[in-house]
Amino acid sequence: MASQLSPELAIRMRRAAFNRALAEADLAAIGPLLAPDVVLVAGTDSAVIAGRKAQLLAWKREFAAPDRTVYARTPEAITLSPVAPIAFEHGAWQGMSSRNGAIEAAGAYTAKWRRSGGEWLIEAELYLTLA
Numbered sequence: 001m002a003s004q005l006s007p008e009l010a011i012r013m014r015r016a017a018f019n020r021a022l023a024e025a026d027l028a029a030i031g032p033l034l035a036p037d038v039v040l041v042a043g044t045d046s047a048v049i050a051g052r053k054a055q056l057l058a059w060k061r062e063f064a065a066p067d068r069t070v071y072a073r074t075p076e077a078i079t080l081s082p083v084a085p086i087a088f089e090h091g092a093w094q095g096m097s098s099r100n101g102a103i104e105a106a107g108a109y110t111a112k113w114r115r116s117g118g119e120w121l122i123e124a125e126l127y128l129t130l131a
Contacts, residue, residue: 008078011087011113011120018122019072025063027056035114035121043093043107043127069095069104073111085115086123093127106131 005013014033021029031052040049040058049055062068075091094106107130112123 007080007087007115007120011078011089012075014120015073015075015089022071027060027063030059031056033122035116035123038122039124041126043105043129067097067099070098071095073109087113087120089113105129
């Protein structure tokens with residue numbers, strides 16, 4: 001089915017799946033969305049999390065917190081490359097308290113996606129904390 005979708009819709013659906021996985025603390029659903037050598041640069045301290053395994057370990061720790069932060073990304077634009085199976089996603093993110101739903105942090109992000117094996121995978125994410 002994913003091969004029948006437009007690239008933009010496929011990426012938006014993969015982002016929605018990632019948001020659901022974060023909300024549900026579902027590590028098994030996150031792994032298939034990430035390229036093996038994915039890189040995440042955090043918004044406030046610019047910490048770099050390199051590799052799928054490292055990112056899954058970071059999410060596992062986050063999910064174990066008693067009052068964890070639930071992150072969501074909202075894509076505003078998807079830009080497809082005309083020369084390679086890659087795309088940029090730009091949008092807004094926010095982190096909400098799992099205890100009371102209060103927004104704890106928010107900002108902007110950019111993600112780079114690559115189509116591999118018929119699926120779009122996140123290769124890199126860069127976050128900017130604005131609130």
